[in-house]
Amino acid sequence: MSLTMATEAPHFELPGVDGRDHSLDDYAQFPVLAIVWSCNHCPYVQGWESRMKSIQQDYGDRGFRLVAISSNDAESHPADSFDEMKARAEAEGFNFDYLFDEDQSVARRYGPERTPEVFLFDEGRRLVYHGAIDDNRDEDAVNEHYLRDAIDALLDGRDPAVRETPPVGCTVKWKA
């Protein structure tokens, strides 16, 4: 079950593709934090990756940070192994941290169902938006920019008008 609105972000400490461990506390200096469940193999994620990079690029100097986490079972989906994550991050020039939740314990605490799936937290690390990045997998057909709108609201000191949307994408690949 996913986190409910206003719930505090559960702690995590996970290895990143940059060779360092990253914990929730490491992002304390960023007033707005988006944790996006992600992976390598999913076409929905691949379709949204450029938008994830653009959002980090556009808001990175305004106190925002995007962190991607993959919890997929790399045995059933070898394309989602840590080595493949490192390769993809380098090949695609990710400008955000990409972390591996190998034992899926962090995913069990947050409760994502899909990739990509966004959990956006305010400065107090309370959940303020959960769901899709925007309303269309086709970048050219987007009408509603849910994540950008929610970030704008937080940076302006407002609550997001839209708090929850259904995530669209591949299922998280749980271990058997």
Add this chain to the structure above:
Amino acid sequence: MTVEFLYWAGCPSHPEARELLEEVLQARGIDVAVDVREVRTQKEARELAFPGSPTIRVDGRDVDLAGAEEPPSLSCRIYRLANGRVSPVPTREQIEEALQ
């Protein structure tokens, strides 16, 4: 002509792909009963050489030959578009070409 539509319910792209397939068939005036099969297990995926959902075959030939080479898997399938982007469904052009 035979047209097969194989899908895995865990990937949300199959309704869109099925609708696109039916649109193309109708537009081209092809009256054929599409053989729709749900792939439920990894064993079935192996037996059917199912490289991901959705998979469309015309007379046994995949509409995306490159993607057909991927290992059998219960996952969403990646279709590569001419503009370099990726999509979870094949393009209209890929389906039309396979039906020629």
